[in-house]
Amino acid sequence: MSAKVFENKHIISMRDMNKEDLLYLIDTAEAIEKGKIKPDMKGKIAALLFFEPSTRTCFSFESAIKRMGGEALLMKGTGSTSVQKGESFSDTLKTIERYSDIMVIRSGVEGSARFASEIVDIPIVNAGDGANQHPTQALLDLYSIRKTQGSLENLKIGLVGDLRFGRTVHSLAQSLTGFHPEFFFISPPHLAMPSHIKSGLAREGIKFTELKNVEEVVPELDIMYVTRIQRERFADQEEYEKLKGSYIIDLETIKGAKAGMKILHPLPRVDEIATAVDSSPHAYYFDQAENGVYMRQAILSILTGVVK
Amino acid sequence: MSAKVFENKHIISMRDMNKEDLLYLIDTAEAIEKGKIKPDMKGKIAALLFFEPSTRTCFSFESAIKRMGGEALLMKGTGSTSVQKGESFSDTLKTIERYSDIMVIRSGVEGSARFASEIVDIPIVNAGDGANQHPTQALLDLYSIRKTQGSLENLKIGLVGDLRFGRTVHSLAQSLTGFHPEFFFISPPHLAMPSHIKSGLAREGIKFTELKNVEEVVPELDIMYVTRIQRERFADQEEYEKLKGSYIIDLETIKGAKAGMKILHPLPRVDEIATAVDSSPHAYYFDQAENGVYMRQAILSILTGVVK
Amino acid sequence: MSAKVFENKHIISMRDMNKEDLLYLIDTAEAIEKGKIKPDMKGKIAALLFFEPSTRTCFSFESAIKRMGGEALLMKGTGSTSVQKGESFSDTLKTIERYSDIMVIRSGVEGSARFASEIVDIPIVNAGDGANQHPTQALLDLYSIRKTQGSLENLKIGLVGDLRFGRTVHSLAQSLTGFHPEFFFISPPHLAMPSHIKSGLAREGIKFTELKNVEEVVPELDIMYVTRIQRERFADQEEYEKLKGSYIIDLETIKGAKAGMKILHPLPRVDEIATAVDSSPHAYYFDQAENGVYMRQAILSILTGVVK
Numbered sequence: 001m002s003a004k005v006f007e008n009k010h011i012i013s014m015r016d017m018n019k020e021d022l023l024y025l026i027d028t029a030e031a032i033e034k035g036k037i038k039p040d041m042k043g044k045i046a047a048l049l050f051f052e053p054s055t056r057t058c059f060s061f062e063s064a065i066k067r068m069g070g071e072a073l074l075m076k077g078t079g080s081t082s083v084q085k086g087e088s089f090s091d092t093l094k095t096i097e098r099y100s101d102i103m104v105i106r107s108g109v110e111g112s113a114r115f116a117s118e119i120v121d122i123p124i125v126n127a128g129d130g131a132n133q134h135p136t137q138a139l140l141d142l143y144s145i146r147k148t149q150g151s152l153e154n155l156k157i158g159l160v161g162d163l164r165f166g167r168t169v170h171s172l173a174q175s176l177t178g179f180h181p182e183f184f185f186i187s188p189p190h191l192a193m194p195s196h197i198k199s200g201l202a203r204e205g206i207k208f209t210e211l212k213n214v215e216e217v218v219p220e221l222d223i224m225y226v227t228r229i230q231r232e233r234f235a236d237q238e239e240y241e242k243l244k245g246s247y248i249i250d251l252e253t254i255k256g257a258k259a260g261m262k263i264l265h266p267l268p269r270v271d272e273i274a275t276a277v278d279s280s281p282h283a284y285y286f287d288q289a290e291n292g293v294y295m296r297q298a299i300l301s302i303l304t305g306v307v308k
Numbered sequence: 309m310s311a312k313v314f315e316n317k318h319i320i321s322m323r324d325m326n327k328e329d330l331l332y333l334i335d336t337a338e339a340i341e342k343g344k345i346k347p348d349m350k351g352k353i354a355a356l357l358f359f360e361p362s363t364r365t366c367f368s369f370e371s372a373i374k375r376m377g378g379e380a381l382l383m384k385g386t387g388s389t390s391v392q393k394g395e396s397f398s399d400t401l402k403t404i405e406r407y408s409d410i411m412v413i414r415s416g417v418e419g420s421a422r423f424a425s426e427i428v429d430i431p432i433v434n435a436g437d438g439a440n441q442h443p444t445q446a447l448l449d450l451y452s453i454r455k456t457q458g459s460l461e462n463l464k465i466g467l468v469g470d471l472r473f474g475r476t477v478h479s480l481a482q483s484l485t486g487f488h489p490e491f492f493f494i495s496p497p498h499l500a501m502p503s504h505i506k507s508g509l510a511r512e513g514i515k516f517t518e519l520k521n522v523e524e525v526v527p528e529l530d531i532m533y534v535t536r537i538q539r540e541r542f543a544d545q546e547e548y549e550k551l552k553g554s555y556i557i558d559l560e561t562i563k564g565a566k567a568g569m570k571i572l573h574p575l576p577r578v579d580e581i582a583t584a585v586d587s588s589p590h591a592y593y594f595d596q597a598e599n600g601v602y603m604r605q606a607i608l609s610i611l612t613g614v615v616k
Numbered sequence: 617m618s619a620k621v622f623e624n625k626h627i628i629s630m631r632d633m634n635k636e637d638l639l640y641l642i643d644t645a646e647a648i649e650k651g652k653i654k655p656d657m658k659g660k661i662a663a664l665l666f667f668e669p670s671t672r673t674c675f676s677f678e679s680a681i682k683r684m685g686g687e688a689l690l691m692k693g694t695g696s697t698s699v700q701k702g703e704s705f706s707d708t709l710k711t712i713e714r715y716s717d718i719m720v721i722r723s724g725v726e727g728s729a730r731f732a733s734e735i736v737d738i739p740i741v742n743a744g745d746g747a748n749q750h751p752t753q754a755l756l757d758l759y760s761i762r763k764t765q766g767s768l769e770n771l772k773i774g775l776v777g778d779l780r781f782g783r784t785v786h787s788l789a790q791s792l793t794g795f796h797p798e799f800f801f802i803s804p805p806h807l808a809m810p811s812h813i814k815s816g817l818a819r820e821g822i823k824f825t826e827l828k829n830v831e832e833v834v835p836e837l838d839i840m841y842v843t844r845i846q847r848e849r850f851a852d853q854e855e856y857e858k859l860k861g862s863y864i865i866d867l868e869t870i871k872g873a874k875a876g877m878k879i880l881h882p883l884p885r886v887d888e889i890a891t892a893v894d895s896s897p898h899a900y901y902f903d904q905a906e907n908g909v910y911m912r913q914a915i916l917s918i919l920t921g922v923v924k
Binding site for chain 2: 055056059060062063066067068069267268269270275278286287289290293
């Protein structure tokens, strides 16, 4: 890994990692999945601080640490914590630091994980901080893409759905820039990819096209990455109801796809992918969830120094 | 085990198991209790999905997996889950499948565990689905009966209390049919054993007698199985108050019992067994709870293929 | 350990332990911290029953058992328990006894842990019973004092803040009596050390002085033990607001302190110690929290017979 990430021992933002870092993490996840390395985390404790609910991310980390023989301390919500007694977030972190070897933080507040990394001396993993970053999701997405396509280089990738509020697709687009991708952004106009992401890609010389309709580009794609149109991001519920069905992927939609094209989705799914697609060879989203466990095993074992 | 259960790798209903299956499970529980086999579940993860609260069943499974060196992922209620984000039950199951090796499901909805077994590829254990089945309770009851009586054959068994809504006594009565029991059903008329259970027993040639009063039959019994008269099953709270004290077992009640007669109860108890009975040699309900851990160790280790 | 504690296998109250017991526990905690003994709790299960919320005490026990390879069963609050179904506290204890090897109890009701120790046959640890006792806190405080001062003998100890309701300072004062301490009690008049504690100390010939102002005694102290002025102990919120800032320790306060003087605090802190103090060499409260894990490892491993 690059000096920066390796020395800091934190995973806070995709922007902190270079191509070499990404490949090191992906290679380690692969080696763990294939049983080539078996990190032993016996006696090691990961504190999982989920101030915001997220069943699957929390379960994925829990499964990862426990499959390696380590243990988890779970703090969910703030209901049963010392926060109620008037304790500061900083004191909570400095105390839990003494009970654990690595801390995974999920919070609704942007910058929480970065703040934590400045307060404590143990490694911090950002498991999502509001609308900002969710780097371990981006990393498992990259692992899933490489596993299915053999390489991250020169891929044609469609991003479908809510590209405005979906932090997952932002992180993914940014982290692929070093690998010469071509992007297709398919979204309702209201939920288009933000300008700052597009101008960033343009600066890097990355080709991208914006489309309203996914069908026209399906035959070209290696990866179709679909996101949920999240109800909670809409102030206006009528607008939500109008848009939510616009980008439903069904068997008809993917008819002309290449044999190796895979559909990814960060889950949970509402109805943006028809369940009939689940049994198609293109469906990859549940495998992608499983890949998350291998990637998180890699992250936890590297940051604690168990894998070097 | 019979082909059916062995191949499916699920424990959903007592109706799926034949005599051979039951004895195999009981023998395995006994071997684990006696330390003759020590299943090693290291690195194996049991997802415990308790959509309905049940402290003791959940703790019993947790204790079982952890005593064998395995680990648990706990999902309690639906409060902190992706269900809130609009995810289907089916997607929740298919995702958690990727994080675990076996799934234990407790739900208020009949058929949940059966449905799960059709959706996922890992073993499913039904830990109670509404008023329907609770097979692991029936199995630990059978283990407790054999352990105290030496055999399951030719026993005289009294079932006392709420025989109408108590799924435990239904499962128990059905699963004993292969062992030539004689039953005594002791309940208020409103809470009598349902006709479909009685006609089923009659078809199998099983002898049973219905009584209003437990005293008259006490000297004959090998097992007295007492159930709670559950407040939550009554629409009319007055009727509950009137009936709840009718079938209280105290030291007076069991005066003429055989030396080896044991009192079982699925717990929690409210006041249907006087606490004075706890120190009697007939009291067996807390030992029965402990037997649940050995039976669940047997179930988890057999279904995951750790014990063969 | 003394016959009493050793035979009973419980830690309920500081009053049950003599000087020899205390030193045995402290020596064991030290040996565990230094890696001289490595208790193996594999397959052993600690039931952590936290009927009252307490994140850090619960995490500390969880970390302790898991660092030794053991496991925890967590019961928090009473929301999801059989208590809702009308079960008695006694039956809950007798059932959980069958799922675990040692039980840690936190409750708002005085005497809960003592009651439990009379009901079940496995070891009980009191993790705080209302305003009464919190012996594992007192034990980790003693360990912290000895670790920083080299000995528990002949120390000058200031107790600052709420000395009336703070069970921590009561237990600490009582448990130090065998080591010839000199105490300074610094508190608002309304929150002074209770008479029964003071007369107890007087009977033992322990020197103590009551002061309103901490500054005048700072240069003499080896240990300054600061407590939170707990909002929940006040009926009158105005009185709380008036008093809460009275005993704030900042860098100015501790200017003339001895080089080795250490500030302890049971945490959580609200604002009784300024955060600027955290980076001073006198600040010891987060180390103290870490010491809690070693002390609880000692307690759990001694009571279960793993360490002898």
